[in-house]
Amino acid sequence: MMLGNEQQHLAPIPSYEEATSDYGGADEEGGERLNLLNRSGTSQSSSSAPPTRRDGYRPPYVESVRSSSDSSFLSAFNSPRSSAESLQREMVQMEVMEGEIEEQRRRGSGGLRAFSKRFSSSLSAISLPRNPFRGLRCRMPNVPPVPCLSNMNSAALVPVYRLIAVVVALIVVYVLLATDVLSFRSVGQEYLGPFDPESVRSYAEHGIDKDRIKHWLEYISSFDHMAGTEGDFVLAKYIQGQLSSFGQKTERMQYDVYLNYPTPGGRRVWMDEPKWEAQLEEPVLKESPHDKRPSENTLVFHGHSKKGNVKGPVIYANYGSREDFQKLKAQGIEVNGAIALIRNGGRNSDLGIKIKAAEEEGVVGVLAFSDPKTEGWDWPDSAVMRGSVSLTSLLPGDVLSPGWPSLPGASDRLSHHNNKALVNIPSLPLSYKDTRPLLQAIKGKGKKVDDDWVGGVPHVDEYWTGAVGSSPVVNLQNENYENYRQPVWNVLGEIQGTDRLEEKIVIGNHRDAWCFGASDPNSGTAIMLEVARVLGKMMEFGWKPLRTIVFANWDAKEYNLIGSTEFVEEAGPGVKDNVIAYINLDAAVTGTQFTAAGSPSMQYVVKKVLGRVSDPLTHKLYNDTWNSEDMPGLGAGGDYTAFQHYAGISSVDLSFSGKGYPAHSCFDNFAWTKDIGDPGFIYHETLGKIVILLLLELSDHAIIPLDMMAYWHAINKHWKELQSWVKQKVDASAGQGAKLNLDPLKNAVNTALGHIMKFTQMNEGWMGQDVDGLYVELDDWAVSQRRSRSIRMGNFDKHLLDVTKGGGVPGRLWFKHMIMAPQADNAHEVEYFPGVRAAVNQGHWDVAQSEVDKVADLIKRASRKLLDEVSDSSPT
Structure with a gap:
């Protein structure tokens, strides 16, 4: 199959006013409103006029309300089997399910040729072809009078008509078989439907169109859309309409969560001596490309920041890490009662942890600025990096409903006061233009900093720490509007697979942005829309596809991964039982370097896909240039977090990255992407090809291509790293009862190797394939065994969860995966064997030993269940 020269026809982009003109309407764009998630009761509304974007970022006055109990999406995640552990027995005993076979032959037009077709279906989807004359009410043809039949009545001619119909039907069937329109040779094969696998991949790869990606990104980034605002609501409707127009069943799901917004004029930073006040807000860059008026910037603030008015002497604390504060203390620099001035980024880029570290040292407020030296590119002097200060490494999602969903009207909510997932001192972001006077004001005060503390702010020739007794006093005012039940909206679309017993594939990215969000996140949104279109x-x-594909557009990720986390918490065990893999996009294209991180089981299939795609500039295949042997794991920097670390679903995060981009500022707009980030949108197109091929590999193979040996190699590598790390900790704590026996973990890793090798080297008849890669064994047993093998591999990550009562990473029980979790002091980075490391860091050696024993049992159990899915279903 080849892609022809399909005429490009792009719908005109609506203006912001046109997009919001049906703001209070009930119909979805691009298709019929399905009411798939219609919550009991009436929609909430208000008689007041819609708020403007400048008016405190209040929510839309019409909200989408739905019932989770009636949700076709959530009910679709309910397991069709009693439990994952009993699946093999059910598959062995199940009858062949009757499905429906459709033969659709289309003539090519406009140079576009249809797929090379082959009639192929899994055994669970076989049925006899429908009677083509069923339901037709036809008049019998007029038969000329025949002399010998002239005395016969019409009833006597019925057998003759029947005989003629049978002969005609036989002739039709013969023609269909002779022309290979129908071919039952490939029933139960790797790909479903009447299509050649290679033709499907080729069409999908060549169908990705960079001009369409550019088209969508231009509109999506043409106005601001912070979580819960009217711009966010407009885009939720727009994306739902697009997915509907691509033939998907769609739904918009609402959660009511804790968010804060800046109040106009409520944020100030100033000094009385010398007299100075920060500008704070970013300049409006230019007119909106579609509205022909100045584009509106969002106000500058930190999401989930503590509101309040504080003042104190300014102290420069480098990147604001715990190590940086310890260095200040070692130099005799007091920070209690001070305002800390810190740089964004560094080895620890987790802003919430930085502010928590400052709080623990007695700092009363924090000012965070973007240093051009750290950002790695020509960062504009007036650009401001907004961000969330939530403690994501402790608890993702809505901080008022830890572990359960924030459904509309729910009463089980915690208080935001003294909430462990929130910081307790105010903070604000600054541009480096606003930071310059502060750095100049503390010159010669305190200690002159070492070279690694020196930043790149122009016209600051020396960097000093400042001192409590001599630094100028800075006033920090941070007033914001808090909404404890702010509606946010996930948008889901679905392509139904042909096998209802197969588990699902989910691809997702978030929609909300701190301002226009061209790179972060909507390069990913535009790519996902193009994949859905193809x-x-x-x-x-x-x-x-064989497996159902779910497209998810999450909301409120920027605050604390809220949308994806609330969805997973609401779906509960249904997600674990019915999702086999998750693909994440976010700031998808910010450079030219391909990056992938995820579960080790995803390593092989990513590498395989990269063998088809080459760099658009160097023309080298990515599987030759990407270091797949060291694919990093996942922290908590994206919407994969709830899937990987809470539900145990093998996940991967894909992007093209570079040295830097105007992250979380209003400079991250369409103009930056078009002129600097990806001129020509060639890397957007390339990532689209990678994503759609990866989706096909995961959704359309009878045996999902996850790699268990790669997982073992990762566990073995990180266990050895843990061994060296523990030895250092024990040596450093000599004489303090430090002792840890890692032999159980070593034995578990060796045992797992034997199980995984046996599983990987298995070669049975039902695994046999022909020269085209299609499976030759087509009976119900073979189909069930192939399905079972996929599910066993998909369950490997799930078996590494600690789901016992009170189980999870010590001190961070929301995180259930015991091999991989975000670092406790940096949500953006991964750490391995987090339970063991947490206990050792706290000096709790008895707890550490229990964690070693627990994770050893989980590793042995996960590897054993690759071979025996139905035995010993209880955790060991």
Whole structure:
């Protein structure tokens, strides 16, 4: 199959006013409103006029309300089996499910040729072809009078008509078989539907269109859309309409969560001596490309920041890490009662942890600025990096409902006061233009800093720490509006797979942005829409994947990964039982360097896909240039967090990155992407190809291509690193009862190797394939065994969860995965064997030993269940 020269027809982009003109309407864009998640009761509304974007970022006055109990999406995540552990027995005993076979042959037009078709279906989707004359009410043809039949009545001619109909039907069937329109040779094969696998991949890869990606990104980034605001609501409707237009069943899901917004004029930073006040807000860059008026910037603030008015002497604390504060203390620099001035980024880029560290040292407020030396590119002097100061490494999601969903009207909510997931001192972000007077004001005060503390702010020739007794006093005012039940909206679309017993694949990225969000996150949104469009075009030809594909557009990620976390918490065990893999996009294209991070099981399939895609400039295949042997794991920097670390779903995060981009500022707009970030949108197109091919590999193979040996190699590597790290900790604590026996973990890793090798080297008849890669064993046992093998591999990550009562990483029980978790002091980075490390860091050696024993049992159990899915279903 080849892609023809399909005429490009891009719908005109609406203006912001046009997009919001049906603001209070009930219909979805691009398709019929399905009410798939219609919450009991009436929609909430207000008679007041819609708020403007400048008016405190209040929510839309019409909200989408739905019932989780009636949700077709959530009910679809309910397991069709009694439990994952009993699946093998059910598959062995199940009857062949009757499905429906459709033969659709289309003539090519406009140079676009249809797929090369092959009638192929899994055994669970087989049925006899429908009677083509069923339901037709036809008049019998007029038969000329025949002399010998002239005395016969019409009833006597019925057998003759029947005989003629049978002969005609036989002729039709013969023609269909002879022309290979119908071919039952590939029933139960790797790909479903009447399509050749290679033709499907080729069409999908070549169907990705960079001009369409550019088209979507231009609109999505043409106005601001912070979580819960009217711009966010407009885009939720827009994306839902687009997914509907691609043939997907869609739904918009609402959660009511704790968010804060800046109040106009409520934030100030100033000094009385010398007289100075920060500008704070970013300049409006230029007119909106579609509204022909000045574009509106969002106000500058930190999400989930503590409101209040504080003042104190300014102290420069480098990146604001715990190590930096310890260095200040060692130099005799007091910080209690001070305002800390810190740089964004560094080895620890977790802003919430930095502010928590300052709080623990007695700092009363924090000012965080973007240093051009750290950012790695020509960062504008007036750009401001907004961000969340939530403690994501402790608890993602809505901080008022830890571990359960924040459904509309729910009463089980915690208080935000003294909430362990929130910081307790105010903070604000600054541009380095606003930071310059502060750094100049403390010159010669305190201690002159070492070279590694020197930043790159122009016209600051020396960097000093400042001192409590001599630094100028800075006033920090941070007034913001807090909404404890702010509506936010996830948008989901679904391509139904042909096998209802197969588990699902989810691809997602978030929609909300701190301002226009061209790179972060909507380069990912635009790519996801293009992937959905191409798959929708394939569906028009009759193609469907084996496994259901769910497209998810999350909300409120920027605050604390809220949308994806609330969804996973609401779906509960249904997600664990029914999702086999998750693909994440976010700031998808900010450079030219391909990056991937995820579960080790995803390593092979990513590498395989990269063998088809080459760099658009160097023309080298990515599987030759990407270091797949060292694919990093996942912290908590994206919407994969709830899937990987809470539900144990094998996940991967994909992007093209570079030295830097105007992250979380209003400079991250369409103009930056078009002129600097990705001129020509060639890397957007390239990532689109990678994503759609990866989706096909995961959704359309009878045996999902996860790699258990790669997982073992990762565990073995990180266990050895843990061994060296523990030895250092024990040596440093000599004489204090430090002792830890790691032999159980060593034995578990060795035992797992034997199980995984046996599983990987298995070669049975139901695994046999022909030269085209299609499976030759087609009976119900073979189909069930292939399905079972996929589910066993998909369950490997899930078996590494500690789901016992009170289980999880010590001190951070929301995180259930015991091999991989975000670092406790940096949500953006990963650490391995987090339970053991947490206990050792706290000096709790008895707890550390229990954690070693627990994770050893989980490793042995996970590897054993690759071979025996139905035995010993209880945790050991």
